[in-house]
Structure formats: C-alpha cells, structure tokens
Amino acid sequence: MGVLRMGYVHARVTDLEKAKQHYGDTMGLYPVLVEDGTAYFKGWDEWDHHSVVLEEGGVGVAKFGFKVADPADIERFEDRATRFGCAVSRMSAGENREVSDGIRIVLPSEHVVELYHDMTVLGTEVGTHNPEVFPRHLVGIGAPRLDHALITAEDVNLMERFFREVLDFYPSERLATSLDADADCIATWLTVGNTVHDIAILKGPNAKLHHFAFELSSWSDILRAGDLMAMDDVPVDVGPTRHGITRGQTIYFFDPSGNRNEVFSGGYVAYPDRPCVTWTPDQLEKGVFYISREVNDRFTAALT
Known part of the structure; x- marks a missing residue:
C-alpha cells in the first residue's frame, strides 16, 4: 500500500x-x-x-x-x-x-x-466500542487530527517529481506559469490517498515552512475556531475564508513562536485517476482566497 x-x-x-x-x-x-x-x-x-x-x-x-x-x-x-x-x-x-x-x-x-511503519497506539478519545461522535469535554478548538503541511522549495518541479516517483503521491492541483504541458510549476498540492492534499510545495527558499494544518469538520467549526482565537489573542493572518484551490475553508494564524498554523475543512475527495486541476498566475488571488481575491504580502513572505 x-x-x-x-x-x-x-x-x-x-x-x-x-x-x-x-x-x-x-x-x-x-x-x-x-x-x-x-x-x-x-x-x-x-x-x-x-x-x-x-x-x-x-x-x-x-x-x-x-x-x-x-x-x-x-x-x-x-x-x-x-x-x-x-x-x-x-x-x-x-x-x-x-x-x-x-x-x-x-x-x-x-x-x-x-x-x-509503526507507532505506539494510544487510541482515540471516543474508542472503538459504540463510540460517541466526539468527546464531551473538548478543550478549545478541539482539533481532531493533523491534516497537511505547506513547505517551500527552490525547484518545485523537482520536488513534485520526488513525491510522485519515489513515494507514489499524485498532484490534485497545480499552479503553473501556463496551461502548456511543459509549463514551469510554481506550486503543487500532492496527495497519497483521497484527501485533497497531504503535502503542498510552493516556490521559495529551501528548508522553510509556510504552515501545517489541522482538520476541522465544517464551516461552523472554522468560525468557532476564529472566535476562540480572538478570545486567546492568537495572531490571525487570514480568514475565516475559502480557498479556490482545494475548495477548503480556512483560517491561517501564528503560534507564539511565529510558526504559521491553519485550521482547514471541506475540500473534495481526490482520486488518482482524476485530471489535475491547473491554475495560472493571472487567477492566483482567486485560487488562494476565493472570496476576497486578495493575497497580502505577509502570506507569502512570512516563513519559518
């Protein structure tokens, strides 16, 4: 597998x-x-x-x-x-x-x-026998699981090749310089299963992190997360809003050290046999933030 x-x-x-x-x-x-x-x-x-x-x-x-x-x-x-x-x-x-x-x-x-291939199993908070749909005493946002990460690389094409040829990932979406088959790749969203992406790679300096993300169940959970960030004075970067790329609903924010996090919900079910969706730079703002169609400088410049 x-x-x-x-x-x-x-x-x-x-x-x-x-x-x-x-x-x-x-x-x-x-x-x-x-x-x-x-x-x-x-x-x-x-x-x-x-x-x-x-x-x-x-x-x-x-x-x-x-x-x-x-x-x-x-x-x-x-x-x-x-x-x-x-x-x-x-x-x-x-x-x-x-x-x-x-x-x-x-x-x-x-x-x-x-x-x-293995890690010690602790089990979920609701167990395997007649489980409830969520734990009664969730704390804060109550993120169920780690979802994905976005990193930067000088050569996105090479990185996409690595994940495809070595680890059997496939791209669900791609930002390219044009629709031509040999167009240069600016960013790629890669998955190994049916989630819309497990790892994404954006053109930029090597060895840097843009964000890592946690899954939430719904748009209402995203809004509630935003309220809790306001209560806890968490620095919010962008959101709540929606992506055009992946169709996900999102908030980006920073941990106390300046590492960017995301809470993410929605998206779509991906399949290896589906065509890869391609975006071009003239529609970048729509792809990144579908509603506002604006990308602030910090969103691309703030890396750790």
Whole structure:
C-alpha cells in the first residue's frame, strides 16, 4: 500500500511553555508527554501516540514523518530515494519517541522526511466500542487530527517529481506559469490517498515552512475556531475564508513562536485517476482566497 498519511510534524519553538498553551489550550490537542525540552501532542481522533512534536530552540520545521503500510515498504522507498539522488539513512526504533525503525531522507528542498511503519497506539478519545461522535469535554478548538503541511522549495518541479516517483503521491492541483504541458510549476498540492492534499510545495527558499494544518469538520467549526482565537489573542493572518484551490475553508494564524498554523475543512475527495486541476498566475488571488481575491504580502513572505 505504500505511504498511508502524514503521521507527524516535528516543529521548533522558541518558548515551550507558551507553545504548550497554544497547542494544548487553544488548539485543543491532547498533551501526551513532555521530556527533555520536547512536548508531544495528538488530536482527539488520532490513534497513534502523537502527531505534533514541539522542540524548544528556534522556529520552523525539524522534520516530517510519513507512516507506511508495511515494513517492506521501507526498503523499497529507500532504494527509490537513493536512486533519485537523495541522502538516505536508516533510523532505529526509539530514535523518535514511540516510533519504529525506518529511514530518514533529505529532500532536494533540504527538508527532512522520515518514513516509519509503526507507532505506539494510544487510541482515540471516543474508542472503538459504540463510540460517541466526539468527546464531551473538548478543550478549545478541539482539533481532531493533523491534516497537511505547506513547505517551500527552490525547484518545485523537482520536488513534485520526488513525491510522485519515489513515494507514489499524485498532484490534485497545480499552479503553473501556463496551461502548456511543459509549463514551469510554481506550486503543487500532492496527495497519497483521497484527501485533497497531504503535502503542498510552493516556490521559495529551501528548508522553510509556510504552515501545517489541522482538520476541522465544517464551516461552523472554522468560525468557532476564529472566535476562540480572538478570545486567546492568537495572531490571525487570514480568514475565516475559502480557498479556490482545494475548495477548503480556512483560517491561517501564528503560534507564539511565529510558526504559521491553519485550521482547514471541506475540500473534495481526490482520486488518482482524476485530471489535475491547473491554475495560472493571472487567477492566483482567486485560487488562494476565493472570496476576497486578495493575497497580502505577509502570506507569502512570512516563513519559518
């Protein structure tokens, strides 16, 4: 089956206590473990031990973890990534808390991706036997799960090739210089399953993070999240609004260290056999923010 989903984001923060308040009290993620200047969180509807790791010291993303279906997938992807020209190394079980052995790949964009096949299971907050539809005592926004991330890269075409040829992702949407088949790719939204995107890549400096996002169920949940951000004085970048690209409903905002987050709902069901949707630069504003059709300078310039 190959890659199942993005399993975790390991981010850097300047102040761990403030970050714990943001991701725990405002986002409503469940704190799992704190040790050695590192905090682990999970959403209420996630099975595995954690999906967000916060490490004190700096800003931005340290690495992403993608879970694969079978241990045999690790060797297959190791061979493909090596032949693609990436630096690949093995990681042992326990190098990452509660995570199995696997491989660590340095992407052409200098981001680090880890592939693993197992993580300690804690279970969801509603369980598997006659479950309720959500936990009664959600905190803050109560984000159910990690959804996706957007990173920047100098060569978007090369990065899209990596995810397609090495990890079997496919693009659901693309921003290109024209509709020609050989047009230069400015941004790409890639998925490995039926979600509209698991990872997106925007032209920009290597090794930078634009945002990582959490799924919410509906537009009303997005609006409620905006109210809670106002109550907690969270700096909002854009929203609540809608994307043309992905059709998702959204708010972008910043954690106390300046890492951009997003809450995201909606979108559509993607299939590998559907045509890729292509956007051109003359319709960029409509694609990014469908309602206002305006993109502020901070939205593209603020990276960590």
